[in-house]
Amino acid sequence: MRRRAGELLPIEQAILAAGIELAAGGEPCFHGFAMARHIRDASAARQLTAHGTLYKALARLEQAGLLTSSWEDPGLAEAEHRPRRRLYQVTPSGQQAALRSTGQRASTAPRPDPGLSPA
Amino acid sequence: MSRLQAAAARVVARWARLYTAGLPAPARDRRREEIGADVHEQLAEARSRHERPAMTAAALLSRLARGAVHDLSWRHQVSRPISLARWQAWRRWWVTGAALITIAAFLAWLGYGLSLRNGADRQPLRLAAGAAGQLASGSPPGSVLPPAINMASSPAPFIIVYDARHHVLASSGRLSGHTPGLPDGVLSWAAAHGRDRITWQPAPGLREAAVIQPYGGPQPGFVLAAQSLQGISGQQRSLTWTIAAIWLAAVAISLLMTRTLPARTP
Numbered sequence: 001m002r003r004r005a006g007e008l009l010p011i012e013q014a015i016l017a018a019g020i021e022l023a024a025g026g027e028p029c030f031h032g033f034a035m036a037r038h039i040r041d042a043s044a045a046r047q048l049t050a051h052g053t054l055y056k057a058l059a060r061l062e063q064a065g066l067l068t069s070s071w072e073d074p075g076l077a078e079a080e081h082r083p084r085r086r087l088y089q090v091t092p093s094g095q096q097a098a099l100r101s102t103g104q105r106a107s108t109a110p111r112p113d114p115g116l117s118p119a
Numbered sequence: 120m121s122r123l124q125a126a127a128a129r130v131v132a133r134w135a136r137l138y139t140a141g142l143p144a145p146a147r148d149r150r151r152e153e154i155g156a157d158v159h160e161q162l163a164e165a166r167s168r169h170e171r172p173a174m175t176a177a178a179l180l181s182r183l184a185r186g187a188v189h190d191l192s193w194r195h196q197v198s199r200p201i202s203l204a205r206w207q208a209w210r211r212w213w214v215t216g217a218a219l220i221t222i223a224a225f226l227a228w229l230g231y232g233l234s235l236r237n238g239a240d241r242q243p244l245r246l247a248a249g250a251a252g253q254l255a256s257g258s259p260p261g262s263v264l265p266p267a268i269n270m271a272s273s274p275a276p277f278i279i280v281y282d283a284r285h286h287v288l289a290s291s292g293r294l295s296g297h298t299p300g301l302p303d304g305v306l307s308w309a310a311a312h313g314r315d316r317i318t319w320q321p322a323p324g325l326r327e328a329a330v331i332q333p334y335g336g337p338q339p340g341f342v343l344a345a346q347s348l349q350g351i352s353g354q355q356r357s358l359t360w361t362i363a364a365i366w367l368a369a370v371a372i373s374l375l376m377t378r379t380l381p382a383r384t385p
């Protein structure tokens with residue numbers, strides 16, 4: 001999909017908004033599945049975001065400096081008998097981009113999508 | 120985990136292995152681990168929600184199917200710089216290899232071709248030297264000739280004897296019943312520089328390895344001894360084809376070998 005520089009795709013807007021919401025709720029870091037689940041629940045969707053769509057968008061946002069990521073402590077994953085998670089965090093640039101994107105949407109759409117709005 | 124869920128999880132993992140295959144290790148391993156963790160979390164959530172196994176399996180496969188295009192486009196983005204670097208390294212090696220092979224093939228063709236051509240002069244050289252010695256010691260021109268031949272049909276050697284004014288004194292080589300004339304300047308050059316070796320074409324398609332040997336004595340002149348290059352031409356043609364085939368095979372092999380060069384990551 002072609003888009004203007006700085007313009008966010010709906011999935012990217014949703015990820016940033018969800019990341020900001022999770023951070024506001026006391027979870028500054030999120031992993032891929034937690035993000036998919038949050039987007040599903042927030043938008044009352046029936047399905048989780050597809051793997052390819054989600055992780056490609058996360059990679060793109062990270063490359064753009066709107067997210068940072070790091071592996072969690074392997075000891076923690078081992079203690080819980082599960083694979084380690086890649087943890088993402090919205091950067092200040094990501095927060096600004098999300099706000100700008102919300103402002104643009106608000107100016108062009110009279111009814112914002114509550115599931116994708118930052119807290 | 121039910122068999123259905125396990126099977127769906129395996130399909131998702133195999134798909135991730137497939138579309139990340141050949142990518143740089145950091146990107147490949149990260150994506151596989153993230154997908155593995157994601158599937159694990161989804162199965163754990165399904166257990167906690169008491170979701171039917173068939174529904175969980177269908178959800179997993181649905182996530183795979185809906186995102187497959189993005190998986191492939193992500194792969195394309197990650198692999199593009201690697202492919203470019205690999206192509207550049209590969210092209211550099213292949214061009215160098217192909218140039219070396221081409222030079223070697225040309226030198227082999229030239230060296231062996233010259234050796235074939237020089238080999239054709241051996242008998243005319245021997246005949247010319249013998250005849251010149253006899254003529255210098257006073258033998259009559261007709262006595263030094265081998266049996267007469269038709270140059271158009273016989274590959275046998277022949278001799279032509281000239282006087283100092285370039286007139287034919289005797290000849291065993293005939294073409295359409297006559298002794299063919301030499302190109303201008305050939306005998307003059309031999310008079311000035313001594314023995315000469317040339318490729319003589321007395322008629323279209325007829326090539327002769329010829330040696331012109333000046334001789335002295337009471338009546339000085341020139342001896343031309345020659346032999347058809349027909350056999351040599353055939354050998355040169357087959358040499359050209361053989362070396363061309365070897366060159367082509369070597370270039371093709373170098374192309375295949377350079378494709379196995381390790382990738383250079385940018």
